Amino acid sequence: MAEGHLPDMNSELVLSTRSGALFGHYAPARLDGWFERVHPDDRQTLRQGMLACVKGSTETACCQMEFRLEVTSGEYRWFLARYEITRDGRVRTSHLLCALRDIEVGRQQSAMLEVSMLRFQLTLETIHDALWDMGELRA
Known part of the structure; x- marks a missing residue:
């Protein structure tokens, strides 16, 4: 990932086995597929929040946001996402970890x-x- 930028939208996602309950057989394999499941009204806010988190200067940055995600049934549900971003040597973002909670x-x-x-x-x-x-x- 480039410094101060969101990860490449073609980045591969590693999903937990519980994500199958949310996304079913249509679980996104890449970051762009995941963003497509975010409600259109929430996408820009989510991107801005994640970017603010990525632009931080500490080795580890945490943030949380609420937004709607499309689930297996096709409906949108509200989720609380907690993000943790780790950097290699406080410069480049190396990993983005996200935990979702259905709210x-x-x-x-x-x-x-x-x-x-x-x-x-x-x-x-x-x-x-x-x-x-x-x-x-x-x-």
């Missing part, structure tokens, strides 16, 4: 909680009006 369920639960909290807040803000209207009806 789709957690993101869905957070969204549902946010909606629930908004409904509760709106109820609190308008309950006084409803109680006042009920008093007017009784009078």
Whole structure:
């Protein structure tokens, strides 16, 4: 890999056996195939984040990002990726290690909680009006 640059997109990927559960028979063999599975809206942000990590000056650099990946079913799911980049002598990037964690369920639960909290807040803000209207009806 060139100094301060992303790895060659033709770089071979070494995937764990668990990656088969995510990608099935279509597991990417090269880095460009992996980037093709990243949601189009997330690709540029992912590239910029990885590039910032690669441009670091320490022997080992770590970063993490959230983005959507296309899985075997064809749907996009949210993942948390943790990257570790190692350099040979603090100059050239020699290895890029990535660990993925499926966070789709957690993101869905957070969204549902946010909606629930908004409904509760709106109820609190308008309950006084409803109680006042009920008093007017009784009078």
